[in-house]
Amino acid sequence: MTPDQARQVIEEALAQVAPDVDIGGITPDTDLRDDLGLDSLDFLRFVEILSGRTGTQIAEDDYPHLATLASAVKWLAGG
Amino acid sequence: MPALGADMDEGTVLEWLVKPGDEVHKGDVIAVIDTAKSAIDVESFYTGTVEQLLIGVGQTVPVGTVLAMIAEPAAQPAAQPPPAGPVEHKEPERPPRPAAPPKRKLKRVPAGEGHPTATISPLIRKRAHELGVDLAKLRGTGHEGTVTRADVERAAAGQQAAALKPPSRAPSRVRATPRARRLAAELGVDMAGLTGTGPDGSVKEADVRRAVPAREAAPAREAAPAREAAPAREAVQPTAASAARSGAERAQSMRQAIGRLMARSKREIPHYYVGNTVDMTRSLDWLHERNRELEVSERLVPAALLLKAAALAARQVPDLNGYWLDDQFSPADAVHLGLVISLRGGGLLAPAIHDAADLRLAELMSRMRDLVIRARAGRLRGSELTDATITVTNLGDQGVESVFGVIYPPQVALVGFGKVSERPVAVGGLIGVRPVVVTTLAADHRASDAMTGARYLAEVSDLLQRPEEL
Amino acid sequence: MSRAAGEAVPEVTAVPARLDGGHRKELLRQMLLIRRFEEKCVELYSAAEIRGFVHLYIGEEAVAVGVNQALTPDDSIVSTYREHGHALVRGLPVDSVMAEMYGKTTGCSRGRGGSMHLFDVSRRFYGGNAIVGGGLPLAIGIALADRMRGEERVTACFFGDGAVAEGEFHECMNLAALWDLPILFCCENNLYAMGTALERAQAQTDLALRAGTYGMAAWPVDGMDVIAVEHAARNAAEAVRAGGGPHFLELRTYRFRAHSMYDPELYRDKAEVEQWRRRDPIEMLVGRMRDAGELPDDELAAMEDQLAGEIDASVAAARAAPAEPVEDLTKFVYSPESS
């Protein structure tokens, strides 16, 4: 998966979980949980959508990789 | 922008007939304004020199907007040149459009479920008082746990109504006339089993009277029409019906509704607070282990454990699970756990997870997720908004250590959970770092004492040490 | 004094007009009071401080002032929604009329009626009426009551050329003449019923002639000349008071502003308005008084200042006056002592 594809999947997932968030405004190092106000349930749904889309298993230990947009893209693309 | 008619809200500047520097006199036509009806000449109410045209040709502005500035003639020291057009003074505050008061959702007859309330009507409370029966210890046998006159009479006569099993929540709504429904409640008759002789098999008074066993069914003719005392319980939120109004308007009216409820709570309820730090090591390890093999969709979040513990503890300490009504505490039979959910646009809801204490963790988790999604989409059922018997607010995700909340009347307790944080803890004399959560309880001192509150938090802490039993 | 239909109606000059300067100064003051009051209303309406429908009398001042001179405190007045002039000259305090425009409890109708429903029963001012022609039957009833009790009083009933098209106009003219009622019909013919010119609404536009067919005395009057209006009104009122039956004055006048506050005025052209403005009732009187040396400039200026002060004070009082408490919403629907 190329970084661009990864970014696109991540942004779509975020749009679904937090519809009122301005996706365009997210910078590479925005903290997805704190800055976008995702609570644990939202984050769980975010992970669920990502693993569904990419077909990869995302264990709880991998959650830290998804902290920011940049780290998430790197991890998904690099994965 | 002058108000040029009873039904005009805004106007468009078609033409300026003056320019900065021009002299104008009271009554001179200085501009042409376009309204829904037509173009109209607008005169100046002032004499002076035009200083500045603030609104350009083609611009549409609401009535009352300042269009231009006119300097008064030199003779008077012009402190602040009065603008042309309308008199420049504070726009008379149009009273803020009163936000529609949240529709008072009567618990008694939520749409579709015509069963009477689980609370006790004053008539029966009076009867119990007459017969010296302690309502607190009485199990209502009426529909959904309503205490009936027959219960009171039987309790007074010493025989405990063991025979009649409290009817489970009637699967479908029984078609019965209001008269029959009220009589059934009073005579302790379960209508579910009756065949009605009314139109389409609906149950009528006569059917109910025939169903009362053995007792001589003298129809009690009440003289005055006794109105059922419906304890109006304020729903926390305006119903979805207000969804039609604009977002901002709805948020504002929701804010007002919450404000009123919280103010009433603070005014009427003598809160007491207790707090406790709970070691979460066992729970989190168990959770982590369990989630490892599970699909993402079945994984649990720590909040699920906290909620289950809160629900089970509420069942152990019934004094915190129920309602304060008519100056009395009425314990609820089931534990309907209110969950505070913050909405994206601001404001919050506290819908109930019914029978939370009986749910398995996975079920509780899916109920939580479903509730949050529906709350944020404004698709909650009326009963969910008003059924909670004790409420939990979990601010762990928001990263605060502890929260002491405000109770939702008429409930008598609010449980607070802070975030999971690593803390130095002495264990067996040695300092170790452990994940802990600060649990708090705000409770109504009329219904219980701090000792009961403490017993509750201890119970929660104890349950969290045995996560496998949750 | 019945009149055969079709016979030309002469301008009556029987009773001489009062010619002294002091009287004319009072006529001027009253006309200026109406005009400045209504100009202030325009300003306040534009600032959205007073709302609803406001119908201005600017241009027709001579009619209200002239007719009022012929009435006594015992006479009654029934008016229409274009009533500020009638109310002010009848003696309703400027403060009470302005407060009513603000809907305050100190208003002459406690704020309940607004510009179209000014009432003061103590001055027998039986209010405005927003239904075209709606006031005529009331005036008939008041005159009937006076007649049945043998009172030598006049009921002056004001209405516009628009009302002439209503069935009630015909019914009331007939009833007044049939029952010989002491009523003075004052038709303010300002040539327009809102946006419809007289000739586009009436087959016969000579309204005095029309009135004559009901068998009552009917005179056309120059409604822009306050002296002529007073003269005609005195003659008619004396005749009515003396039992001469109903009389009808067709007061030919013109409103310089729109039907209500602002309207496109597409129904008349600006040239016509300018032509009538040249016969502004106030300027005509001022001119006549100056020619007679009765009106030094400083006196006129003093009169204007006094009126401006009175009107500004009424606005300040109205702004400060209390609004009706909402708890009183259903008061005055029924009388307190009704069974």
Added chain:
Amino acid sequence: MNAADRVKTTYREALRAAIREALQRDDRVFLMGEDVGRYGGCFAVSLGLLEEFGPERIRDTPLSESAFVGAGIGAAMAGMRPIVEIMTVNFSLLALDQIMNNAATLLHMSGGQCNVPLVIRMTTGAGRQVAAQHSHSLEGWYTHIPGIKVLAPATLEDARGMLWTALQDPDPVLIFEHGSLYNMQGTLAADAGAVDIRSAKVRREGGDVSLITYGGTLAKTLSAAEQLGEEGIDADVIDLRSLRPLDDATIMASVAKTHRAVIVDEGWRTGSLSAEVSARITEQAFYELDAPVARVCAAEVPMPYPRHLEEAALPQPERIMAAAREVVG
């Protein structure tokens, strides 16, 4: 002739006696309407009054309903106590603007200055094959208007006693006399006089069903109640008497006793007075109801001329009994 004596009389004569008494006791009172003088009144109610009181106080009017009703309002404002007779409710539509926009509204618009102590009498209802334009029953319309009171005298006592009380009222009162009642015969106390105009009356006691009605349909309702009695259904018959304001207390007390209600109203069902009474019962006595509130009204059709069709369109005892049986079930 002591108080116990009763006099044989008719509804029409009782009305005339009421008007004569008012004219004698209060010189502010006068009667005005089409053909009330020389003709003696369209339904002969004012026969003989012109000869006794003269043309000033018994005033025939031209066919100008808006003008003479408005004149009545004006005269009342100026201190008189006029009785205006509108020949029938059908022609009152020409005076509705004066009644609504002046009579009912002046007190409020004037901030309490203008009282209108006026009584307007008019004949209402169908039943004499006079077809669509002469057979309306529009009392329900007038009960919609705040500022006026609406009465429906259905008995000799009320025909004799309501007028004087209405004339004392400082606000406008409308009295609807059903056309079928004028010839009703019966006895009346020799010293019968003013009656209250605020409360409903129970005309027959019963515990199984409340039959609620007024004016022209009271007789039909009472005869239905008699026949229901023979079938073992004990009907409580309520005569509203005052249509605005309604006497809710008496209505709800009856429904609380019988738990079933049938409302009989000659108006068309949609938006009728019976709709208002039914709404109030469900609002105030919902938990007493053992059956839906039933209504027996006129068929929603302009009144046909043929007798059999007119009878089919109007509420009749048979339909009232059927409705009662339905709710008692």
